[in-house]
Amino acid sequence: MHKEIVDFIQDIYGAKDFLPLHEPRFIGNEKKYINEAIDSTFVSSVGKYVTQFEEMMAKFVGSKYAIATSNGTSALHIGLKLVGVDENSEVITQPLTFIATANAITYCNAKPIFVDVDRDTLGLSASKLKSFLEENTFVNENGECINKASNKVIKACVPMHTFGHVCKIDEIVALCDEYNIAVVEDAAESLGSYYKGQHTGTFGKVGIFSFNGNKVITTGGGGMIVTDDEALAKRAKHITTTAKVPHPYEYIHDEVGYNYRLTNLAAALGVAQMESLELFVEKQRDLAFKYQTFFKDLDIEFIREPKDSTSNYWLNAVLLKDKESRDAFLKYTNDNGVMTRSIWRLMNKLEMFKDAQCGDLSNAEWLEDRVVNISSSVVL
Numbered sequence: 001m002h003k004e005i006v007d008f009i010q011d012i013y014g015a016k017d018f019l020p021l022h023e024p025r026f027i028g029n030e031k032k033y034i035n036e037a038i039d040s041t042f043v044s045s046v047g048k049y050v051t052q053f054e055e056m057m058a059k060f061v062g063s064k065y066a067i068a069t070s071n072g073t074s075a076l077h078i079g080l081k082l083v084g085v086d087e088n089s090e091v092i093t094q095p096l097t098f099i100a101t102a103n104a105i106t107y108c109n110a111k112p113i114f115v116d117v118d119r120d121t122l123g124l125s126a127s128k129l130k131s132f133l134e135e136n137t138f139v140n141e142n143g144e145c146i147n148k149a150s151n152k153v154i155k156a157c158v159p160m161h162t163f164g165h166v167c168k169i170d171e172i173v174a175l176c177d178e179y180n181i182a183v184v185e186d187a188a189e190s191l192g193s194y195y196k197g198q199h200t201g202t203f204g205k206v207g208i209f210s211f212n213g214n215k216v217i218t219t220g221g222g223g224m225i226v227t228d229d230e231a232l233a234k235r236a237k238h239i240t241t242t243a244k245v246p247h248p249y250e251y252i253h254d255e256v257g258y259n260y261r262l263t264n265l266a267a268a269l270g271v272a273q274m275e276s277l278e279l280f281v282e283k284q285r286d287l288a289f290k291y292q293t294f295f296k297d298l299d300i301e302f303i304r305e306p307k308d309s310t311s312n313y314w315l316n317a318v319l320l321k322d323k324e325s326r327d328a329f330l331k332y333t334n335d336n337g338v339m340t341r342s343i344w345r346l347m348n349k350l351e352m353f354k355d356a357q358c359g360d361l362s363n364a365e366w367l368e369d370r371v372v373n374i375s376s377s378v379v380l
């Protein structure tokens with residue numbers, strides 16, 4: 001069966017010695033726009049492409065504002081700061097996520113709390129969140145959500161749309177509203193994914209995206225903060241650009257800011273990639289349906305988009321019977337030139353987060369042993 005799978009994947013991509021998990025595709029104006037940026041000499045923070053990229057992203061996802069950053073991790077860090085996460089705060093997130101989600105919480109000197117995911121969405125579970133909040137928290141007279149165990153304020157919640165599959169974001173936002181918890185949506189992997197017709201990243205107070213080389217579109221390295229809140233958008237731009245107060249010739253900074261801006265060169269790449277985004281998502285969905293049909297006949301479940309959502313199928317994933325079958329699958333495919341990867345080790349099992357408070361994590365643990373990502377580069 002393993003050989004059949006490797007043959008199928010190699011057929012899709014045209015057999016090569018080595019097939020990476022997710023390669024970028026540059027089929028449009030990438031070189032033209034980058035050359036224009038070089039010719040203009042505006043290669044760093046100033047230049048037309050940063051603004052153009054921000055405008056294109058805001059329009060595409062349907063948010064009022066978009067602020068480009070150096071990467072998705074810095075976007076998350078700032079997103080959390082925007083909603084007031086600090087050293088006295090705690091932040092709920094899922095244990096099954098890329099490390100950046102938990103790292104960004106730690107950059108704010110806040111503590112993460114890990115709440116389980118759903119097996120069908122792979123993202124934060126609304127029902128587990130509800131029981132966690134009911135059992136472990138109360139809302140005090142100032143309207144703050146207090147964690148009974150630590151007596152600290154739970155300021156934010158970071159749901160993540162795993163591999164582009166959308167979690168039950170409307171239920172999560174409604175619950176967080178009830179407890180006065182700000183939602184910072186980690187939509188790093190879900191550009192081009194929708195829940196009931198609304199783009200991911202636009203449900204929470206703030207949403208973030210990543211344009212790392214392995215994402216649906218790339219700027220080499222880059223990120224974006226999206227929000228409908230004008231004050232937050234202005235603050236995001238200010239603190240990601242060293243908190244410099246506009247002045248014709250003096251350097252005045254009114255707080256400790258960050259050099260988290262996206263360069264004009266990277267944004268030039270981003271603008272060109274945005275022009276291909278719809279095509280890429282369409283092709284990703286075609287590929288996913290091919291996989292779905294193929295795996296139907298095998299004893300391996302292909303992970304499909306959850307109910308009520310349209311996934312960008314950024315990273316295709318299958319579910320093996322158990323850890324032993326998963327390991328055999330990983331070994332065979334990687335030994336035979338087809339890169340596959342297990343899902344992330346749970347955050348609470350990593351040294352830095354081993355003392356973090358956790359809810360019941362049975363779904364995350366179950367998925368951790370079984371999920372494998374398979375080749376997902378856009379097939380043109």
Ligand SMILES: Cc1ncc(COP(=O)(O)O)c(C=O)c1O
Pocket residue numbers: 071072073074076097098100101160186188189209210211212221222223
């Ligand atoms: C879920 C998630 N959050 C955050 C990030 C961070 O993005 P970046 O690598 O651009 O810093 C990534 C991916 O890279 C991610 O997958």
